[in-house]
Amino acid sequence: MxxxxxxxxxxxxxxxxxxxxxxxxxxxxxxxxxxxxxxxxxxxxxxxxxxxxxxxxxxxxxxxxxxxxxxxxxxxxxxxxxxxxxxxxxxxxxxxxxxxxxxxxxxxxxxxxxxxxxxxxxxxxxxxxxxxxxxxxxxxxxxxxxxxxxxxxxxxxxxxxxxxxxxxxxxxxxxxxxxxxxxxxxxxxxxxxxxxxxxxxxxxxxxxxxxxxxxxxxxxxxxxxxxxxxxxxxxxxxxxxxxxxxxxxxxxxxxxxxxxxxxxxxxxxxxxxNIRLINEINKLYDHDLDVAQSLINSSGVKKLIDAVFQKPIFTVHTISSTADISEATCRRYLSILEANRIIFSDGKQRFKTYYYYNLLDKLR
Missing domain, CATH: 1.10.3290.10 (Fido-like domain)
Structure with a gap:
């Protein structure tokens, strides 16, 4: 041409x-x-x-x-x-x-x-x-x-x-x-x-x-x-x-x-x-925050959920830094959330990676 x-x-x-x-x-x-x-x-x-x-x-x-x-x-x-x-x-x-x-x-x-x-x-x-x-x-x-x-x-x-x-x-x-x-x-x-x-x-x-x-x-x-x-x-x-x-x-x-x-x-x-995404994420945030707070009686849970929405694939180290929560506390919270299928992990004993699929499925 x-x-x-x-x-x-x-x-x-x-x-x-x-x-x-x-x-x-x-x-x-x-x-x-x-x-x-x-x-x-x-x-x-x-x-x-x-x-x-x-x-x-x-x-x-x-x-x-x-x-x-x-x-x-x-x-x-x-x-x-x-x-x-x-x-x-x-x-x-x-x-x-x-x-x-x-x-x-x-x-x-x-x-x-x-x-x-x-x-x-x-x-x-x-x-x-x-x-x-x-x-x-x-x-x-x-x-x-x-x-x-x-x-x-x-x-x-x-x-x-x-x-x-x-x-x-x-x-x-x-x-x-x-x-x-x-x-x-x-x-x-x-x-x-x-x-x-x-x-x-x-x-x-x-x-x-x-x-x-x-x-x-x-x-x-x-x-x-x-x-x-x-x-x-x-x-x-x-x-x-x-x-x-x-x-x-x-x-x-x-x-x-x-x-x-x-x-x-x-x-x-x-x-x-974008409009559908925001509406779906609003519902997801409300639901999963409520579930997390019912499982973990701590004011730090909201900071953790906020961080997970910011980084939906994460390690204990990266999410504790983002949420400004100690790694030991983070690890305990994540264990509870994983047991209740809010998040999933690759199952590794060391350097475990977690996946928040509820959000990832909407972003992809």
């Missing part, structure tokens, strides 16, 4: 590029669903920050899955609990997780900008993962291309802009992010911003992952969401061939309407799943 590097148009898009009537219904529905999710989070029984760790790790799993990394959430949580040896695939997921957290933290002092992108990219490419030798934290200075494994530039499905144009296009994108000069809804803007980032493809590797991290960071920076915890990778991975095709259609057909429609449908799909 593509034989020469693509030349994108600068943002904002021309008035003729979007017909908002084509996705007006989906835009209204997407905003309603995101708002509903935010209200649920504000009123959840479980302190919402406790769920952030496993939900963010699941986002990292889904986003790296789009790039071909085959790792499960359980495997990542086992490595985090120090009960499984690390490997490069798991490290890619953990790098994504840390890049996401770094981006959240840096937003308090940095706008969404080249500096932020490059800092997150350094984290993403650290610890000797694939691509770690491909100029971490630097925009590319050589031509790259995208296509099926083993393709050449002649058979690529997409050839991004020439390297000497990357800084100029990224500067335009940065200006648009922070001062858009159009009257579009923020959900439409982030659809355009994500597509433009992927079109510029500023890094030699990791563009898809940084571009997907950009989605919750942007929505948070514009106060659409109260915390940068609305992730789209799972919905996009579910329809990844549509995702790539509609991205390419914005480039070679100028079809932005279909792309925005697809993006809004992904938001609706993910918001519905």
């Amino acid at each position: 593509a034989q020469v590097p693509f030349t994108p148009e600068n943002l904002p898009l021309g008035n003729d590029r979007l017909n908002q009537l084509m996705f007006l219904h989906e835009l209204i529905e997407a905003n309603k669903k995101v708002a509903q999710y935010q209200v649920l989070l504000q009123n959840t029984k479980l302190p919402s920050h406790l769920l952030l760790n496993p939900v963010m790790l699941n986002e990292a799993v889904q986003s790296t899955k789009i790039e071909g990394t085959q790792v499960t959430l359980d495997e990542v949580l086992e490595v985090e609990a120090h009960s499984r040896k690390n490997n490069k695939d798991v490290q890619e997921v953990l790098n994504y997780y840390h890049a996401l957290r770094d981006g959240m933290d840096r937003l308090s002092i940095l706008p969404i900008s080249t500096r932020l992108f490059k800092e997150m990219h350094i984290t993403l490419m650290s610890n000797n993962v694939r691509g770690s030798n491909r100029s971490p934290g630097e925009y590319r200075t050589i031509q790259n291309f995208i296509g099926p494994e083993g393709c050449t530039i002649e058979t690529a499905t997409y050839i991004p802009p020439q390297p000497h144009l990357v800084n100029s296009y990224m500067n335009n994108l940065e200006i648009y992010i922070n001062n858009p000069q159009d009257d579009l809804d923020e959900l439409v803007r982030i659809a355009i911003i994500h597509a433009q980032f992927e079109t510029i493809h500023p890094f030699l590797d990791g563009n898809g992952r940084i571009g997907r991290i950009l989605i919750p960071l942007y929505l948070y920076s514009k106060k659409v969401i109260d915390y940068p915890n609305f992730f789209l990778s799972e919905a996009l991975e579910r329809d990844k061939h549509k995702y790539y095709r509609y991205l390419n259609d914005t480039r070679y057909k100028g079809d932005w309407n279909q792309w925005v429609l697809f993006f809004l449908e992904a938001i609706i799909l993910q918001a519905d799943k």
Whole structure:
């Protein structure tokens, strides 16, 4: 399809590029669903920050899955609990997780900008993962291309802009992010911003992952969401061939309407799943906390259950540290919970690993 590097148009898009009537219904529905999710989070029984760790790790799993990394959430949580040896695939997921957290933290002092992108990219490419030798934290200075494994530039499905144009296009994108000069809804803007980032493809590797991290960071920076915890990778991975095709259609057909429609449908799909998840977790938290408190007469039980929701795969050491309870007390509480099938273990005599399947089954 593509034989020469693509030349994108600068943002904002021309008035003729979007017909908002084509996705007006989906835009209204997407905003309603995101708002509903935010209200649920504000009123959840479980302190919402406790769920952030496993939900963010699941986002990292889904986003790296789009790039071909085959790792499960359980495997990542086992490595985090120090009960499984690390490997490069798991490290890619953990790098994504840390890049996401770094981006959240840096937003308090940095706008969404080249500096932020490059800092997150350094984290993403650290610890000797694939691509770690491909100029971490630097925009590319050589031509790259995208296509099926083993393709050449002649058979690529997409050839991004020439390297000497990357800084100029990224500067335009940065200006648009922070001062858009159009009257579009923020959900439409982030659809355009994500597509433009992927079109510029500023890094030699990791563009898809940084571009997907950009989605919750942007929505948070514009106060659409109260915390940068609305992730789209799972919905996009579910329809990844549509995702790539509609991205390419914005480039070679100028079809932005279909792309925005697809993006809004992904938001609706993910918001519905998030809403179901929060409602189910609220019920689970109430039920299992009540059961645990009926089995163990101690004020420390709530701290333990809160910690288990934060780290649903754990060892005595990792959970006692998270819950701020002594290991001896923790071990006694866990023995009672395991005997009553609230949690399960691998049965090892030493360095036993525990699994809170009630939550894992909902997160997977």
